[in-house]
Amino acid sequence: MEEQMNFEFKDEEFEKKKRMLENFKVTFEETGDPFVDAGGMALEYISKQFPEKTIMELIEWAAKVYVVKWNAKLNALFLNSPITQTSKKGNQKILSTIEMFKEIITKSSNLGFCRYCGNKTYLSKAGRDVSCLVGSGTFVNFHHSHEAGLMICPQCAVKYFFLPFGLLSMGNLTILQSTTNYGTEFWKMKTVKTNLDKISRGTSEGILKSDFKNPKNALFKLASELINIFANKEISENLTLYHFTNFAASVDCNIYSIPNPVFNFLSRVLKIKARQWFDFTYRYYHISKSKWNEKTNQWEIKDKIVTEDDYRNCRNEIFNKLLEGRSILSNMTSYYKKQIKKTKGIDSSMAVYYAKEVIKMTSEQINLIKSIGNKIFDLMKEEDAFKKYLVKLEGASKAYQLRSALINIIKKNYSVGNEETIVTLDEWVTYLFPDGQYWGEVRDLLLIFLYEKMHENDMKIEVDVNEQIDETEENNEEI
Ligand SMILES: [Zn+2]
Structure with missing residues (x-):
């Protein structure tokens, strides 16, 4: 009698697990964990290619690919998993994988929240055999409540198994x-x-x-x-x-x-x-x-x-x-300088995109720097003294040197009788050197505009393009 009851109990348990396996579905909302999501992306794509297969059949299909076609070479991904254990051979690896997932999916103890997706369900321990870069065994201090490993839900465990299809080896x-x-x-x-x-x-x-x-x-x-x-x-x-x-x-x-x-x-x-x-x-x-x-x-x-x-x-x-x-603006400055004497067309738009998108210079600031560049270029041309101006600006590796170079140019502009000033005080304070803007980037962009002008005007002057432009010092001292 007792034996029969046991048998009935086992039978009931068996039927329950069978139903759990049959009803097991995976949803593909992203979790934010790159590993689970890459595995999920792979599983979603593969399941669409084989719509007739159940999740367990897809696991079997993947296990066969890993073992038969890939010769179980997943050692960089799963440590001591049924696929990578050397004690298991060929078909044994596939059968043990299926058994492992049957157990994970039909689990009915350890109710909790999955550490990857937050779902409340029955959880399994994910060590380095089924996931990556996690602690397990003796390294329980990795986990919030000293769990035996990362506690995850069956959906995330299954997604992880398909991760090898969503990777590139470099x-x-x-x-x-x-x-x-x-x-x-x-x-x-x-x-x-x-x-x-x-x-x-x-x-x-x-x-x-x-x-x-x-x-x-x-x-x-x-x-x-x-x-x-x-x-x-x-x-x-x-x-x-x-x-x-x-x-x-x-x-x-x-x-x-x-x-x-x-x-x-x-x-x-x-x-x-x-x-x-x-x-x-x-x-x-x-x-x-x-x-x-x-x-x-x-x-x-x-x-x-x-x-x-x-x-x-x-x-x-x-x-x-x-x-x-x-910042890569100083590299761009050297690059543009080398283009001055080259015949092919070159313009500053690459530097302008960078200044706008990455350095977050405003259009007002960029336009002002460009207008200053144009006025300096006219002065250089009138005086036929390109090198003199360039040396001052290129050599300004400290904020005060740039300030002094610009003030000298403003004075020069006034003394030759030009009606329009190079830059007004208001423009200087509000747009040229606004708070939080690194002055060195202003110098670099100004030089780029000057090189562009020289290139456009096909300047035949002797500029040593290999001459080093002084790097600006990266402390944001007051200008
Ligand atoms: Zn989960």
Whole structure:
């Protein structure tokens, strides 16, 4: 009798779990966690390709891809999971994965709130076997209430399992997190869709590999691709690249962000001045054993042109500065100076976009600097003394030196009898050097306007374009 009751109990439990498995659904609202969301993005796309499959069947499909096609090479992602455990072979890996997810989905204890999505449901412990960069086992101090691991819901655990389809390998693994549907769509096409195409052609052998090993350069390339693909859309984006590994003892994660103002600047410059942006950033790679050919505008190693394969992963000063929130206007100043004697058209719009979008200069300030530049240019021309003026402005590495150079120019302008002053006191205080504006950027933009004028007027004067322009000192002293 007792045995029979037990049997009935087991049977009831079995039926309940079966129903839970059959009724299990995944919803795809974003959680804000880049790993769960990238996995969710992959699962959503894959489930649309196989609408007849249940979630458990999709898990089985993915497990087969990982084990059979990818040879279980997920060690940088899942530590000691049924897929990566060496003690399990072939089909055992797939069966254990299915059993693990059956258990997670049919759990009926540990009611709580999921640490990723906040849903109230039955939770399971997510160690490094089913998620990345989390503490577990003896490292319980990572977790708020000393739980055995990160406590997560079945939906998030399942999404995580599909993460390998939403990654690119760049030495370490990468996820691109976006704040717009365009960015998510772009990353989905680049990763999940490409994976499925390769799987259907029989050429998929593991997590997709990028040509990039340098995540900073890769992030700018990804941003450029995104802008070009959706060129007819106005996208306002924050892009973040997670460059990480969950591998054994070498767990690591570096995060790189292109903030919204820099993205907006890139977007404008790539739509209107793409060639100029390329020329400018190309010049600022640090390529070992190579030298810059000023005539051909190219990097060369032993008279051979350096190819993109050679420089793609080299350090780029402009990209690094933009990621660190440092100004690139002084680099632009040097770049524009080198263009003075070149025949191809060059204009200051790239610098103006940057000043507006990233430095947040107002139109009034930019227009005033431009008007001052025009007046100084006329004076230089009248006096036929370009070098004299340039040396003073280029050499102003401290605020008082710029102030003194400008005051001398104002005096000169008055003494030659010009009716209009270079700048009024009101303009000086309100627009030229407003509170919170770094004076060095004013000098740099002024020089850029002057170089542009000289270039436009095809000045035949001898300007040593290799002469260094003094870097302004980065303390915002009073002007
Ligand atoms: Zn969750």
